[in-house]
Amino acid sequence: MSIRAVFAFLMGDRRAILAIAADRRALVVGALLVLSAAVARNYDQVWLIGEPWRLLGPFVASLAISVPLFLTIYGFARLKGMVPVGMARAYGAFLALYWMTAPLAWLYGVPYERFLDPLDAVSKNLWTLALVSVWRVALMVQVVSVIFGMKVRVALPLVMLVADAAALTALWFIPLPVVGMMGGVSPEQEAVALTALMVRALGILSLPVWIVLVIWFASNSEEIPEWQVPAEPEPHAAGRGAIVFAGLALLAWAALLPITQPGQLRAHRVDLAYDEGGPTAALALMSSHDRRDFPPGWVAPPRRFPGEPTTDEVFDMLEALAEQPHADWVEDVYADRFINRVRYDWFEWPAELLDQHAERLAAILTHLRRGPGMVRELDRVARQWGNQSIEQRLEDESLSESRREALQALGRLARTEEDEDEPTSAPEPEAPPEDGGATPGDEGT
Template identity: 90%
Template sequence: MSIRAIFEYLMGDRRAILAIASDRKALVVGALLVLSAALARNYDRVWLIHEPWRLLGPFVASLLISVPLFLTIYGFARLKGMEPVGMVRAYGTFLALYWMTAPLAWLYGVPYERFLDPLDAVSKNLWMLALVSVWRVALMVRVVSVIFGMKVRVAIPLVMLVADAAALTALWFIPLPVVGMMGGVSPEQSAVAMTALLVRAWGILSLPVWIILVIWFASNSEDVPEWQVPAEPEPRSAGRGAIVFAGLALLAWASLLPITQPEQLRAHRVDLAYVEGGPTAALALMSGHDRRDFPPGWVAPPRRFPGEPTTDEVFDMLEALAEQPHSDWVEDVYADRFINRLRYDWFEWPAELLDQHAERLAAILPRLRRGPEMVRELDRMAREWGNQSIEQRLEGEPLSESRREALKTFNRLAHTEDESNP
């Protein structure tokens, strides 16, 4: 196997597929490439010392998918009359070919979060996921067609049946946000939720089609599959080049760790401080650094997925901001999150803040540099949905004394900028 064969394989070249399938070193090369793909996925997303299992995730995922895929195809081929071959050796060959698709996952390593806003970064990552998924499925269809001697029209439903079932199973177990038709879920989470909904709908609708096609080909096709990989692979010295290439790819992704992992370590320490010491400890640790010391796409605590932090969690953090010295960038992070949530949770959150939590919020915002801006956005979003503005609430239904004072505080803050800039 040569370095060229790896790239020709990714293009579905028949000779490259058979060259890799018959090379004794293919499993080693594939394993190195899978490890490099794991680094590409995670080098700037998590602190790997704390979560080393993420480097094993692609290996586990490959086994969970490749085993049922191989058994489905091998069982179909035997049912259609293929001569038996050693299943362990055949699966080893199939696994090596599956692992050799790992370079496609290098596309996940593009750090969109560093030069795009969060929503655009999520969108680009989802498009990359779609591209890699379609490419990998198409490549496996080609692999099955070549090494089992099947026609492509037979290989497609076999591969898609397993891929469809795997996707639906993953979506069943992975927690995902619910699509918020009236707000309540951030745009980033909404994009993920909508993508998951479309994949699930496609999977449910297409699964019966693949089942019917597999049954039809099993019952009606007269073509007899034939294992195409030689029984005794020839030793190939050229495999060293492929091993060196895979090793260099692994080192290339690993070379980024000294740049990205210190950011992840600081983010992990803030998360740990929040869990163990609460908002005050987390804010103190954050204020000891600049914003650029943390990952670009990092969301400071509190956070939840799926969903958003509770109102009490948000208020606890804002109270800590009001009560202790902090860097301006830290307040900007939380003020922006507060304002953004008002905008995408416009159906419920503004009314909840003004009706249920007015007193507590009014005790916090006057002590924050960006408090007036936060109040103005709260007032604007309350009007946007047709609720009463702060002034209308003051002039409307009877209010308790404490809530009236809170609304007066909001009203004063809302006009602070106008008074300072006549």
């Protein structure tokens, strides 16, 4: 098999599809390409030595989809009168062709997190996922049409039926953020949730269409499918170019590991320190390094997906910051996360902080360099969206003495002189319309 055949296959070339399907070495080439795709997906995302099972993910996913897809196509073809062929041989050829789509997943290796902000990186990753998914589905429609001798109009609903069912099954089992009417999750998680919601809606609406089309073609089409794969590859198709190419592709992606994996290892150690020793251990380890020693898109603990860390987890980390020496960049990371969450979780979190945790909050923020800026933003958001600023809350005569003292301390902190060049990482939300129109987040409902 030649290198040219691999690239011609990705363009849907009929001769390349048949040549690959007939070549027994195609499974070896495909396996190498799938492994290279696994490295491409993970080289800049996780510490692979600590989580080597991630390299098996694409293999498991390919089997989970290719088996029902092949059985559906083969069963349909036999129902329509196709002369039976050895299922093991036929599935081997089909799996090799499915694995040969792996180079499309190299696009997942683009490190958007290294040159874009988090929200833009998530957006670009979602668009990349959409491109690869559409390309792969179109390619498999062509594959089914060629090797089973079907018209494209017949192959399309068969492939889409399985792809649709697989997507809906995955969305059912994979935990995803909930789209909130009034915030509550980060913009990055909201982008993922909205995309998943759209895919689920399209999948549910289109599934009956594919079922009806498959039944209609099974009942009315007079064309008899025929297995088109030759028993032996053409003589000119011999060669080891594709194997060499797949091996070099794997080595090329693996060559990036010495650049990205040290940062992933440090991030992994911080996560372990947090799990085993709590916030104090994690902060000490983080402060012994510079920020650029960690991956660009890494989110320091605590974190949750879907959703956000609990308020107690946030306070535990902030208390550890207030009680022990730490690097300035570490405080900046957690201060920015606090400010950002106040802004996008404006409907509930500011009120919860000031009504239920004022005493604990005051004890923490008065000991942090970024404390004044954090409480100023909290007060501003509480005043803008809930009409319940710190000053307004102090007018409540039923306040307990401890809470009144805490709110007074927060008020004094908010009036301190602003830190110069205080970093912030999220734009301020727009003011609510005076005519009582929609509030932020309503667009997502």
